[in-house]
Amino acid sequence: MKQTIRIGVVCIARKTFDFRAAKEIYEKIKNDLRILENVEWEFISDLVIEKEEAQKSAHDLASRRIDALVCISGTFALGHLVLELNKVIRKPILLWGLEELPYDGGKIRLNSVCGINLNASNLYKSGTKNYHIVIGNEIDTDWLDAIRVLKAFSTAHxxxxxxxxxxxxxxxxxxxxxxxxxxxxxxxxxxxxxxxxxxxxxxxxxxxxxxxxxxxxxxxxxx
Structure with missing residues (x-):
C-alpha cells in the first residue's frame, strides 16, 4: 500500500486574464484529483488573486499540516503570491502550468506557462529549490510518489x-x-x-x- 500523504492545492490567477475560465478548469482538476488513492487533498476553494488572499491561504494550509503544496497557475499571476505561500508553508512545491486555451480573438487567455516561469525564477533566486514543474492537464504522479518517499523517510527508523x-x-x-x-x-x-x-x-x-x-x-x- 502506498504511503498516505496530505497535499495542499491552491490556484492562483489575475483578473486581467480569463480568470473565469481558470476557475472552471480548477473545478475539473479538483474532481480529477479526488479520484487518486492514498492522498488527502486540502483545497483552497476559491482562486487566489490578491496578496492578502495568499497570506490567508498560506496560514490555512499550514494549519492543516500538509506534506507538500500544489500551486496551479490558473492564469499568469503576480510573483509575490507564490512567495507569500512558501514563506509560511515551507514544503515542497509543484508548480502546475495549464495548456493555453484556444484563441478567441482577444488577448492570450491564460498565459499560465509564463506565470510558471516567473514563479520558478522567483523561488530559485530567493533560495528555494525544492520545487518541481509540470505543464498539462494532469498532475505529475511521480512527484506525488516522491512526496510519499519523503514522508516515509521523515517517520522512518x-x-x-x-x-x-x-x-x-x-x-x-x-x-x-x-x-x-x-x-x-x-x-x-x-x-x-x-x-x-x-x-x-x-x-x-x-x-x-x-x-x-x-x-x-x-x-x-x-x-
Whole structure:
C-alpha cells in the first residue's frame, strides 16, 4: 500500500486574464484529483488573486499540516503570491502550468506557462529549490510518489548494522546532511547484537510474507 500523504492545492490567477475560465478548469482538476488513492487533498476553494488572499491561504494550509503544496497557475499571476505561500508553508512545491486555451480573438487567455516561469525564477533566486514543474492537464504522479518517499523517510527508523571496511571513506554517512535533507537520524547496531538475537519462527514467516508482497523474490533461493 502506498504511503498516505496530505497535499495542499491552491490556484492562483489575475483578473486581467480569463480568470473565469481558470476557475472552471480548477473545478475539473479538483474532481480529477479526488479520484487518486492514498492522498488527502486540502483545497483552497476559491482562486487566489490578491496578496492578502495568499497570506490567508498560506496560514490555512499550514494549519492543516500538509506534506507538500500544489500551486496551479490558473492564469499568469503576480510573483509575490507564490512567495507569500512558501514563506509560511515551507514544503515542497509543484508548480502546475495549464495548456493555453484556444484563441478567441482577444488577448492570450491564460498565459499560465509564463506565470510558471516567473514563479520558478522567483523561488530559485530567493533560495528555494525544492520545487518541481509540470505543464498539462494532469498532475505529475511521480512527484506525488516522491512526496510519499519523503514522508516515509521523515517517520522512518533507520539502522546501520556493522560499519564500513577500513579505508572505504566514500561509504560513510553524512548524518547531519541526511537529517537536513530527509529528516532521518541513524541508529547503529553491532553485528553480534543482530546475529545473537532469538527470533520466533512465526516472525520470520511473517516478515518473509511481507517481503514477497513488496518484491519479486522468484530468483532467490529462500528456505
Amino acid at each position: 533507520v539502522g546501520v548494522i556493522g560499519s564500513r571496511a577500513h579505508g572505504f571513506f566514500n561509504l560513510d554517512i553524512d548524518e547531519l546532511d541526511l537529517f537536513k535533507r530527509v529528516g532521518i537520524l541513524i541508529d547503529y547496531y553491532q553485528l553480534d547484537d543482530v546475529f545473537n538475537q532469538t527470533i520466533d519462527n512465526h516472525e520470520i514467516l511473517e516478515r518473509k510474507s511481507q517481503l514477497e508482497k513488496l518484491f519479486d523474490l522468484s530468483d532467490l533461493n529462500l528456505p
